[in-house]
Amino acid sequence: MSAPRGRDAAAFRIADQLAGREPWEVFGERIRRFEIHLSGNSVEMTRGPIAIEGYDIRVFRPRDGALGVGSQASNDFSAEGIRAALEDAERAARYARFPAHRFDLPSGRGATGGIVEVLDRGLWEYPMDSLENYVAALRTAFEGRSGYTLSFGSVRATLIETSICNSDGLRTGYGHTQVELEVAVKAFGGPEGPPPGEYWLNDSDRRLRPDDVPRRADDWCRFADDVRRGSLAPTGEMPVVLPPAVLAGILPTVCGGRLTGSARLHGIALAPGVKVASEMVTVHDDGRLPWAPMSSPVDDEGVPQRKRLLIDHGAVSEVLYDSLYAGAFDTHSTGSAFRGLSSGMRTWYRFLQPPEVSPSTIVVSPGDGGSDAELVERVKEGVWIQEIGWSSPDPVSGSFGGEIRLGYRIRNGKLTDPIRGGTVGGFVFGPAESPSLLNRLQAIGSKSAVVESVSSPPILVGALPIGGER
Amino acid sequence: MGELSDAEDDLYHAVARLAQRTPFVEVLAEGVSGLSVRYNGRLASYQGPPRIRGAVFRAWTGGGWTEVSVSGLDAPTLRFAESAIERTLTHRPAREPPPGVSSSARIEAATPMTRPIRDFGEEEMLTMARDVHAWVEGSPDIHETEVQVSWRQDDRLYLNSAAARCSQSLCRVRGIVTPVAMENGRAESDRYVCGGVGGREILDGLRPEGARKAAEKARALLGAKAPPFGRRNVLLSPSVTGYFAHESFGHGAEADQFIRGRSYLQPLLGSVVGPEILTIVDNGAYAGAWSQIFCDDEGNPAQRTILVERGRFTGALHDRATAAALGASPTGNARRSDVFSRSFVRMTNTYVEPGEATFEELVREAHDGVILEGGVGGIEDPQGGQVQVKARMGHLIENGKVTDLVSSMALSGKVLEFLRAIRGLSGQQDFELDTGSCGKGRTDLLPNSAGGPYLLSSAVVGQA
Numbered sequence: 001m002s003a004p005r006g007r008d009a010a011a012f013r014i015a016d017q018l019a020g021r022e023p024w025e026v027f028g029e030r031i032r033r034f035e036i037h038l039s040g041n042s043v044e045m046t047r048g049p050i051a052i053e054g055y056d057i058r059v060f061r062p063r064d065g066a067l068g069v070g071s072q073a074s075n076d077f078s079a080e081g082i083r084a085a086l087e088d089a090e091r092a093a094r095y096a097r098f099p100a101h102r103f104d105l106p107s108g109r110g111a112t113g114g115i116v117e118v119l120d121r122g123l124w125e126y127p128m129d130s131l132e133n134y135v136a137a138l139r140t141a142f143e144g145r146s147g148y149t150l151s152f153g154s155v156r157a158t159l160i161e162t163s164i165c166n167s168d169g170l171r172t173g174y175g176h177t178q179v180e181l182e183v184a185v186k187a188f189g190g191p192e193g194p195p196p197g198e199y200w201l202n203d204s205d206r207r208l209r210p211d212d213v214p215r216r217a218d219d220w221c222r223f224a225d226d227v228r229r230g231s232l233a234p235t236g237e238m239p240v241v242l243p244p245a246v247l248a249g250i251l252p253t254v255c256g257g258r259l260t261g262s263a264r265l266h267g268i269a270l271a272p273g274v275k276v277a278s279e280m281v282t283v284h285d286d287g288r289l290p291w292a293p294m295s296s297p298v299d300d301e302g303v304p305q306r307k308r309l310l311i312d313h314g315a316v317s318e319v320l321y322d323s324l325y326a327g328a329f330d331t332h333s334t335g336s337a338f339r340g341l342s343s344g345m346r347t348w349y350r351f352l353q354p355p356e357v358s359p360s361t362i363v364v365s366p367g368d369g370g371s372d373a374e375l376v377e378r379v380k381e382g383v384w385i386q387e388i389g390w391s392s393p394d395p396v397s398g399s400f401g402g403e404i405r406l407g408y409r410i411r412n413g414k415l416t417d418p419i420r421g422g423t424v425g426g427f428v429f430g431p432a433e434s435p436s437l438l439n440r441l442q443a444i445g446s447k448s449a450v451v452e453s454v455s456s457p458p459i460l461v462g463a464l465p466i467g468g469e470r
Numbered sequence: 471m472g473e474l475s476d477a478e479d480d481l482y483h484a485v486a487r488l489a490q491r492t493p494f495v496e497v498l499a500e501g502v503s504g505l506s507v508r509y510n511g512r513l514a515s516y517q518g519p520p521r522i523r524g525a526v527f528r529a530w531t532g533g534g535w536t537e538v539s540v541s542g543l544d545a546p547t548l549r550f551a552e553s554a555i556e557r558t559l560t561h562r563p564a565r566e567p568p569p570g571v572s573s574s575a576r577i578e579a580a581t582p583m584t585r586p587i588r589d590f591g592e593e594e595m596l597t598m599a600r601d602v603h604a605w606v607e608g609s610p611d612i613h614e615t616e617v618q619v620s621w622r623q624d625d626r627l628y629l630n631s632a633a634a635r636c637s638q639s640l641c642r643v644r645g646i647v648t649p650v651a652m653e654n655g656r657a658e659s660d661r662y663v664c665g666g667v668g669g670r671e672i673l674d675g676l677r678p679e680g681a682r683k684a685a686e687k688a689r690a691l692l693g694a695k696a697p698p699f700g701r702r703n704v705l706l707s708p709s710v711t712g713y714f715a716h717e718s719f720g721h722g723a724e725a726d727q728f729i730r731g732r733s734y735l736q737p738l739l740g741s742v743v744g745p746e747i748l749t750i751v752d753n754g755a756y757a758g759a760w761s762q763i764f765c766d767d768e769g770n771p772a773q774r775t776i777l778v779e780r781g782r783f784t785g786a787l788h789d790r791a792t793a794a795a796l797g798a799s800p801t802g803n804a805r806r807s808d809v810f811s812r813s814f815v816r817m818t819n820t821y822v823e824p825g826e827a828t829f830e831e832l833v834r835e836a837h838d839g840v841i842l843e844g845g846v847g848g849i850e851d852p853q854g855g856q857v858q859v860k861a862r863m864g865h866l867i868e869n870g871k872v873t874d875l876v877s878s879m880a881l882s883g884k885v886l887e888f889l890r891a892i893r894g895l896s897g898q899q900d901f902e903l904d905t906g907s908c909g910k911g912r913t914d915l916l917p918n919s920a921g922g923p924y925l926l927s928s929a930v931v932g933q934a
Contacts, residue, residue, distance in 0.1 A: 093516075097514045182912075265513070390860075
């Protein structure tokens, strides 16, 4: 089953009872979740099914040249429960005010948006078996591996039927899977060496790939060993290479903060045409990238997702909108309404939170920087940042930065000693005289990787401030 | 919607039936209610917490713990959960009881309120938000100010097969003012927050001078210098001190990290790790604090646990499993984000106890360095013993005087080195607790609070 069908989908069951209260929208989810938690190499706990079914009703009430928008989430499907949720939404709408000049809900019947690969069929059909297979692969990968252990880990799989209806006749839905992997790998080394080092991975994906575990386990062990051996970063402004895993912690938040209709309404958006980055930078937002965590056929208002050009050769191109913010600026939604983002961590059940305007997957176009090794060859003295503890991006100022959890010194065009500790930071957008990630860009690698909500090659920034040894 | 009494009989009977199949079973039910309003002069929005109730059953099996969660507390939904647990017990019957002591506490507690929050209607909340907004209207260079006023009541009922019954109702109330300043495309913001566990009286703490000060700081940040980078004397403001305590001794003292063999602190239990002036506490029973609880989600009463006493690492935070494994007692720190999330050992209100110095004395003692102000967040490193915290802004200290404003920065360092370098703590007059949230890894957010006084030490800092 890849999409909720018939009248039993969560949103469809509510929609039938809202006639006469137009305009309205219902977002529904039916969720099954399964988890296996490991302590060391042993199973500590199995969880599931975690069964949630719920919906959010949004109503839109024109008033004095503006819109009163009210919403209420609930898991009560009784007639009384639906009535109570609707009353709450209506009451919120009476007091709320959104400065939209017009408002267009997406319309149409049947599935819209075509097919986007976001559902792992094996996981969907056999969730607990799939999780157990994955955990077996994980445990096997560490059996007999001298000097490395699993400290703990968890694999959590969520199977979701999303359904969306509105009073303009939209009835759509799709099934999708989400996987969260947390693994901490410890490297011991020799008795005379430094204390154990740990590589701690938090990853999200759309599918379980047990065949990848042995290869990934090799990487995790290497990183854990480098964490163990790493020494404090040097101090100074110097060339820095940032791989996609680091950019994933920075770009979505800052682009969401400055390149959306929400930012425009708040007066902090970067205007189309404004130069914000080096000429070599072209950035898209792609809501249809296969298997990306934020990809889907339609956004959370039912508008088909698509590829959108955000930065064209260094200049702002398009700004993202949902239906509400599009209405405020007399334009159209770009299919960029997403729920479950307001806590700062994306929640696995989304119906509890109203939609916000957000990028889907930020795609940085590959450049001519070549392979990772060729990118590094351009640097005489600098740093490769493998991981920042928390890059703490600020959506308003566009600043980012944090502790270097793992990096490597670059000397004469080669990666050398591992780095552990110290800080790196700057601004994403900003004038070239400031430590701006995109304006001080010197090269973009040629090969992209998708990590969380970013698809990008590594990038070489001419100079960022590194705080480290005396 | 938050009330749970209508479901108690069904929950009780489900536990009683499952108790015939396993040595131990427990259930936690939850319901929430509340309201949040945001206002920025042009836009007003309302959001109530979801009208959602649910329960999680946890049972001891032959292969460890198993859990099933459901949304809804009606009889068929609870029966579905009970059946799922029964199926697991059929395949993996438990022969021995689980490790640790099962709570048999009987607790019935609710947030005391001078002025009940439920009387605070939509219109009145919007009026308050507009009034607060007016405090900063017309401030120079302030492009926009968002005011958020909210309350959320979280009702939880815990029952287990050892006869525990713990019912608690917690109400968290908060006002947040966020002015955004803008000039030549550069945007900066600051936050002024007032919150705690209580009733509407919490919001009486919102003061015009606090909001205006935040607006002034946002504006000043537009012209702030870049922060220094490298090792410096650092004077942490109360909120940054709190993040330090939380990320270092908070996460490092969560005893599940001991069991996982990933706490750098475990071998140091009982050892001196810092100066005599340093005492760090986790206190879930702190009345009115943002993360106050009456009991945890295993039915153990909240308590004050001293983690570091006069420089000596004395205690850790426990749930039943870690207490059993390490020969300790549960400390009331087993917490779930909600009934759909698992329980972990979690902090509550974690803080550094005040010292005796004044702010001015600490600035003089530092002589040269940087003040980190306005804690934004941080991240722990239990295995490596490092810590990262981020501050929204700061000031330079030059020749024993506070000088230029600098923009946001991160602090990085080895916790034990940082502790050894502590040279002073300011007094009770500066003590503050914040109203934050904390994840376990990157998931399971729950209300959390951290704080302390000004703290002087040294660490690596850099732009962030």
